[in-house]
Amino acid sequence: MELAGKVALVTGAARGLGRAIAVALADAGADVAVSDIARTSDGATPYGLASDDDLMATARAVEQRGRRSVAIRADVTSAADVTRMMTEVEHRLGGLDVLVANAGVIAAGAVVSMDEAQWDRIFAVNVKGVFLCARAAIPLLAKRGGGRIVNVASVAGKTGRGGLAAYCASKAAVISLTQALAEELGPMNVAVNALCPGYIKTAMWTEVLNPILSGMFEVPMDRVFEDFVQRFTYLRREQTPEEIADAAVYLCRAENVTGITLTVAGGGEVH
Numbered sequence: 001m002e003l004a005g006k007v008a009l010v011t012g013a014a015r016g017l018g019r020a021i022a023v024a025l026a027d028a029g030a031d032v033a034v035s036d037i038a039r040t041s042d043g044a045t046p047y048g049l050a051s052d053d054d055l056m057a058t059a060r061a062v063e064q065r066g067r068r069s070v071a072i073r074a075d076v077t078s079a080a081d082v083t084r085m086m087t088e089v090e091h092r093l094g095g096l097d098v099l100v101a102n103a104g105v106i107a108a109g110a111v112v113s114m115d116e117a118q119w120d121r122i123f124a125v126n127v128k129g130v131f132l133c134a135r136a137a138i139p140l141l142a143k144r145g146g147g148r149i150v151n152v153a154s155v156a157g158k159t160g161r162g163g164l165a166a167y168c169a170s171k172a173a174v175i176s177l178t179q180a181l182a183e184e185l186g187p188m189n190v191a192v193n194a195l196c197p198g199y200i201k202t203a204m205w206t207e208v209l210n211p212i213l214s215g216m217f218e219v220p221m222d223r224v225f226e227d228f229v230q231r232f233t234y235l236r237r238e239q240t241p242e243e244i245a246d247a248a249v250y251l252c253r254a255e256n257v258t259g260i261t262l263t264v265a266g267g268g269e270v271h
Contacts, residue, residue: 001148001253004029007093008252009085011035011076011133012103014050016202017152019058020241021100021248023065028249030098031068033089034058037103038073045105045121048203068093076103076129079136086136096140098252101130102152106167106204108212119166126170127177134181138190146189148252151178153194153261155269163212171196175261182259191258193251197244198265199229234267 008025012018013034022032038052055071062069070092074081089096105125107118130151141147156164157171178194185192199205205225213228214221229238247264251257263269 001097001146001255002029003098003249003252006030006097007033007089007095008098008100009033009035009089009096009137010100010102011074011129012152013058014038014054015058017197017200017241017244018100018102019054019061020245021102022058022069023061024242024245024249025098025100025252026062026065026067026069028253029067031093032062033070033072033085033093034062035072035074035076035085035103037075042105042121045107045118048207049105076101076133077124079132082129082132082136086140090140095144096137097144097147098150099133099137099141099148100150100152100248100252101133103129104152104154104170106164106208108163108167108208110163111165114166122166122170123173126167127173130174130177134177134192138185138188141185141190142188147191149178149181149185149190149192150248150251151192151194152248153178153196155196155198155263155265157194158196158261158263158269158271163216164209178261179259186258191251191254193254193258194261195244195248195251196261196263196265196269197239198263198268199225199233199238200241200244201225201238229266229268232268233265237266239264239266 014036059071074085153174154171182192
């Protein structure tokens with residue numbers, strides 16, 4: 001699908017991977033609505049979330065590339081928020097051709113000690129959020145004669161890891177949901193794929209995974225990320241948000257690809 005002149009929506013777009021995807025779509029010629037909860041804390045996620053200023057910065061980055069943008073504050077776990085978000089995208093940008101469901105959170109720890117609220121929050125954002133966004137986007141995509149949905153999963157959804165049970169299980173659910181949606185929406189000319197990023201140095205790593213994995217693998221906290229990259233990736237290098245964004249653009253452009261999980265992990269996951 002040619003992206004020039006199309007309209008895309010990226011959730012979790014205030015910083016990091018979401019911002020990189022929004023910018024890459026703009027570079028490919030799309031107008032991009034960007035959404036995020038834009039609240040630095042949700043009471044359950046154990047690290048700082050993105051701010052309203054972060055979200056506005058992403059919208060400006062899209063506009064600097066000569067494309068239209070609209071920043072929408074929304075909680076993807078709220079059906080009312082998601083409905084409002086889709087209505088605003090259609091009203092402000094004229095419709096929807098591409099949904100990139102990127103919003104996600106993480107928490108780490110042994111199952112025996114995991115707080116129920118953290119487990120529920122992970123599944124609410126990572127799984128229910130993807131479901132709600134897809135459900136609300138489908139009528140808009142149908143109006144345009146088809147389109148693309150890209151759900152951001154993770155290599156953690158391919159192979160479960162100790163200390164990350166909730167996150168791994170949620171991302172495995174995203175992969176399965178993606179496959180089901182691909183079959184349902186194929187007759188509508190909507191391709192649905194999952195994108196599985198590998199090792200990217202984000203707040204999820206520095207503030208959540210490093211402390212947990214340091215103790216589990218007896219590696220100094222400031223060396224955990226680098227150690228994992230060297231130990232578990234064939235190419236011995238981390239991935240960047242821009243590399244993941246390139247893969248997202250490919251999935252949006254591809255004409256005969258649906259129901260797959262595209263892994264960008266330098267060999268860190270080959271299943």
